[in-house]
Amino acid sequence: MSLKDTTGEKEAVPAKEKPARPKKQRRKPAAAKASGTSARAPKAEAAPAAEKPAAGKPDANTREYVMPDLGRLAINLMHAANLGQKAARQLMRTDDSSSDASHALHDLQRVGRTLMDIAASYMRNPAKIVEAQTALWEGYVGLASNLTRRLLGEDVPPVAAPSRSDKRFRDPDWHENLIFDLMKQSYLLTSKWMTDRVKLAEGVDQHTREKADFYVRQMANAFSPSNFLFTNPEILRTTLATNGENLVSGMEHLLEDIERGHGHIQIQQTDMSAFRLGENIATTPGKVVYQNDLMQLIQYEPTTEKVYKRPLVIFPPWINKYYILDLTPDKSLVKWCLDKGYTVFVASWVNPDARLALKTFEDYMTEGVYAALDAVEKATGEKEVNAVGYCIGGTLLACSLAHMAQRKDERIKSATFLVTQVDFTEAGELKVFIDEEQIADIEKQMHEKGGYLKGSTMATTFNMLRSNDLIWNYVVNNYLLGREPMPFDILFWNSDATRLPSAMHVFYLRECYLENKLAEGRMVLGGEELHLNDVKVPVYLQSSREDHISPYNSVYKATHLFGGPVRFICAGSGHIAGVINPPSSGKYNHWTNDALPDTPDEWFAGATDHKGSWWPDWEQWLSEKSGPMVDARKPGSGKLKVLEDAPGSYVLVKSED
Numbered sequence: 001m002s003l004k005d006t007t008g009e010k011e012a013v014p015a016k017e018k019p020a021r022p023k024k025q026r027r028k029p030a031a032a033k034a035s036g037t038s039a040r041a042p043k044a045e046a047a048p049a050a051e052k053p054a055a056g057k058p059d060a061n062t063r064e065y066v067m068p069d070l071g072r073l074a075i076n077l078m079h080a081a082n083l084g085q086k087a088a089r090q091l092m093r094t095d096d097s098s099s100d101a102s103h104a105l106h107d108l109q110r111v112g113r114t115l116m117d118i119a120a121s122y123m124r125n126p127a128k129i130v131e132a133q134t135a136l137w138e139g140y141v142g143l144a145s146n147l148t149r150r151l152l153g154e155d156v157p158p159v160a161a162p163s164r165s166d167k168r169f170r171d172p173d174w175h176e177n178l179i180f181d182l183m184k185q186s187y188l189l190t191s192k193w194m195t196d197r198v199k200l201a202e203g204v205d206q207h208t209r210e211k212a213d214f215y216v217r218q219m220a221n222a223f224s225p226s227n228f229l230f231t232n233p234e235i236l237r238t239t240l241a242t243n244g245e246n247l248v249s250g251m252e253h254l255l256e257d258i259e260r261g262h263g264h265i266q267i268q269q270t271d272m273s274a275f276r277l278g279e280n281i282a283t284t285p286g287k288v289v290y291q292n293d294l295m296q297l298i299q300y301e302p303t304t305e306k307v308y309k310r311p312l313v314i315f316p317p318w319i320n321k322y323y324i325l326d327l328t329p330d331k332s333l334v335k336w337c338l339d340k341g342y343t344v345f346v347a348s349w350v351n352p353d354a355r356l357a358l359k360t361f362e363d364y365m366t367e368g369v370y371a372a373l374d375a376v377e378k379a380t381g382e383k384e385v386n387a388v389g390y391c392i393g394g395t396l397l398a399c400s401l402a403h404m405a406q407r408k409d410e411r412i413k414s415a416t417f418l419v420t421q422v423d424f425t426e427a428g429e430l431k432v433f434i435d436e437e438q439i440a441d442i443e444k445q446m447h448e449k450g451g452y453l454k455g456s457t458m459a460t461t462f463n464m465l466r467s468n469d470l471i472w473n474y475v476v477n478n479y480l481l482g483r484e485p486m487p488f489d490i491l492f493w494n495s496d497a498t499r500l501p502s503a504m505h506v507f508y509l510r511e512c513y514l515e516n517k518l519a520e521g522r523m524v525l526g527g528e529e530l531h532l533n534d535v536k537v538p539v540y541l542q543s544s545r546e547d548h549i550s551p552y553n554s555v556y557k558a559t560h561l562f563g564g565p566v567r568f569i570c571a572g573s574g575h576i577a578g579v580i581n582p583p584s585s586g587k588y589n590h591w592t593n594d595a596l597p598d599t600p601d602e603w604f605a606g607a608t609d610h611k612g613s614w615w616p617d618w619e620q621w622l623s624e625k626s627g628p629m630v631d632a633r634k635p636g637s638g639k640l641k642v643l644e645d646a647p648g649s650y651v652l653v654k655s656e657d
Helices: 070-091 097-123 126-151 178-200 206-222 233-241 245-260 333-339 361-380 392-407 428-433 436-448 455-465 467-480 489-495 502-514 552-560 600-605 615-623
Strands: 286-291 295-300 306-308 312-315 344-349 385-390 412-418 539-544 566-571 589-592 608-611 629-631
Touching (some): 070 245, 097 206, 097 436, 126 178, 233 245, 286 361, 333 344, 333 615, 361 385, 361 392, 412 615, 428 455, 436 502, 455 489, 539 552, 566 615
Antiparallel strands (some): 286 295, 295 344, 589 608
């Protein structure tokens, strides 16, 4: 997870300019100040401060290309260049550069081999080369004809247009200015031609094709004209209007991000100083009532006098931290459940270090799911619970249910799976990173780093899945426009990375993604072979229509794997916003269909579209399985004593990679 659809109203919102942060104040471009003097320019050489633009005159926020103060522009450009050189030196001076360089070289070799496989497909068939060249030539000829007609005054549609979700070309000059429109359409034509060549290559296995498609799209995203000073109209206007102050600010931001990343660029997606756990995020009152090496169990304070008899136990993903389920009061699934009358427990997983490197997936089951069930019984006196699993937490829950079925353990009476995969044959773009060669390389990296996967490694992986939104958007905003990213709770959570124990992570990649043993009934945990069709409890499967981490068609496969009654729904948006969508927001929609045909396409054909959140549909399903109402239970009122206040200490541990 992380990550991260790592991710906002579409998992991430566009970065915007905001006031400077109160701590370690970052520099703001001149457009955001009353005057635009460069604070770092030598006093003896600095030109007098420019006057504040008079009313009606252009500034950095207008669409006019103003004439800059050439002296000040030259000083700021030299200063930005010096800062850029300093940043480059810091990037080359990392303590573990030899190890990282070795793995980077392996990655480049892997990319090269993959792309050569595609090239070889065309070299074996010269006619396909001619066909490819002709397709590109015809595209450029059509574009030239289109622009000629525009010059003659005709109103003609573009030859190539970005998708509605593509935010890179929102500036009006990308459409209205012929030069920028030509660059944009040329880029779109070329990038589509490149991806089409991968799709049309013959004699290439599917995994190689998927890897090549991913690599080509990453390269195309990197070389977009929106990412460069002279080919992005907004950056160019800002540079002229601020006399290059934005570039100085941007290079200072880059240096800060390298310092925070300990010699690696750790792009800041949001104002991390704007949030404090337990103060303005993860604020729902509760107590830690149990802990072991792998988790703290939080029991939340009731908000109603009566509660359902059967407690609700939630297992979030440990690839990120639990408080995605308790962001702010209006976005908190935890608080919403409390207000509906549930006794809520949540597992807050540890952020592991080398000491826990040998913890296995089985340990997460025994010290996570089984330990939580025992603790809930001591805290409330109830043996029977309803359980929720989110992403990999849901995969763990499914494994635990199959294990419990073999042991005749019937304490979990219903299971809800949030964007959870149990069949990994169509597991989305993450499969690009999964083959024996890459798993062996990851295993080697973890061994070299002390027996765990660095939090930054997983965060980078998830960011690459949506590189335009989660990487290049912030390169432009932070480094070229010199702006601060907006405070955004989901991106704060997304940036709060966690480490992963080596033994657990390798097992998960091999057993689930590579060999799909759980779906095929071949996985063994705790001495038991796991069969999902032995799980007879009622199951609620939630998926998200735009999920790139757990695609809805992959989640749908579980409808025919569990042995009991199954309800499947699909929400709008993606891996995060599709789940964290409270009814009060009025956002997105969701689809329901009581039938479970063979394919998700057939399911959608008969589905009903509902406006707004899926939470009420789930709560109606859950309430029928939660028993009668009883007096509310306070944390610490049972056999477990309060250890500390929520959000607890485990969630506060940062990944300083």
